[in-house]
Amino acid sequence: MHIVTTGEGDASSPRTTRPLSTVLKALALLDFLADLDEPVRVSALARTVGASRGEVHRHLVTLEAAGWMEQLPDGSYRLTLRPAHLGHTALRQAGVGERTAPLLAEAARACGEVVSIAVLDADTARVVQRAEPGRALHATLLLGDRLGLRSSATGRLLYALADAETAGALARLGVPLPPEDDVALIRSTGWATSTDDAEDGIAAVAVPLCREDGRTVAALSVHGPRERITSTGALAVLRPLTRNIEPLLRLDGTAFGLRA
Structure with missing residues (x-):
């Protein structure tokens, strides 16, 4: 209401x-x-x-x-292009870009791939912040892109770690979701990868951004060509980045310009 x-x-x-x-x-x-x-x-x-x-x-x-x-x-x-302008303004007012841009840029340079933040937005994961490593890339992930909950690393992570009410609502809507075995594994390990059935040759690894109470409100991911992305290498970049980003953000839905 x-x-x-x-x-x-x-x-x-x-x-x-x-x-x-x-x-x-x-x-x-x-x-x-x-x-x-x-x-x-x-x-x-x-x-x-x-x-x-x-x-x-x-x-x-x-x-x-x-x-x-x-x-x-x-x-x-x-x-x-007016909606794009509004989206950028919302992110700026929320402070996401200002607070995370330097950290994301540093991480992107360190791993040589795109680093992004995404949130659960209705029945998809939406990219709300991203950084590139400063070199030409074959993999593209644009601000505002929506990623599926079944195959993308961010979508799978956000669904697996969502509260029971949100997960149940998505299931009732008939949204394509990851198998229960995958969900259990993501909950156990605390990170997710994109599925192997992707046909574009792009892979990703995602970890959660959480509030102090442990609730997941966003996904932080590394995204790039499948031959260059490994879980060990991506996690070595993402986990320290998570520890640096979480204290800087007011981690609720409005911090990312979206309704909770």
């Missing part, structure tokens, strides 16, 4: 206000569009999200007027 305060009355006793359903629908549409790799037509989008063509079109036109969407000559729609 979102609590909205007004300028009237005692600010310490906020009143509950119902959210605007049209705004919620438009924001949900933006979340959906963020997972698409190509522009989409109104009719196809309406069928996919289960809404009328007219309703979806009104949302798209509104988002276009606000600068969040653009319509292409063929009539399809795609996101502008």
Whole structure:
């Protein structure tokens, strides 16, 4: 429930206000569009999200007027770069980039691979901070990328170490999840690797970032070509980095610009 305060009355006793359903629908549409790799037509989008063509079109036109969407000559729609700007601003305000960038950059140079932080965001793991080693790489992992919970190291780790309520909700949604044997192993060792069935030749190793109470709130990972990534080498970089990062962050959901 979102609590909205007004300028009237005692600010310490906020009143509950119902959210605007049209705004919620438009924001949900933006979340959906963020997972698409190509522009989409109104009719196809309406069928996919289960809404009328007219309703979806009104949302798209509104988002276009606000600068969040653009319509292409063929009539399809795609996101502008405005959401990316908002995401970077949220991360900056949360202090994630400022606090972790020097440490991530140092670790990336030390291991020669991409080092990143990701959080559980709905049914995926989302990259919220990253650093490169300063040389050309064949492996790419971009800020804002979403990684699956079944095969990615960060996704597998975040699911395995999630609380029972979150894990149960993901299972009920039918999200592809790692096998129970893998989950048990991750919980036992405290780290995870990407699965061997990945076809892109990229591998990763991830460890948790935890609050003082032991709750995992993010995953810290090394990501690179499979022939260069070993669990021993990655853990030698990640474990000291974890000890340095955890005290610097206010480790709750809002520290990463996402709702808990």
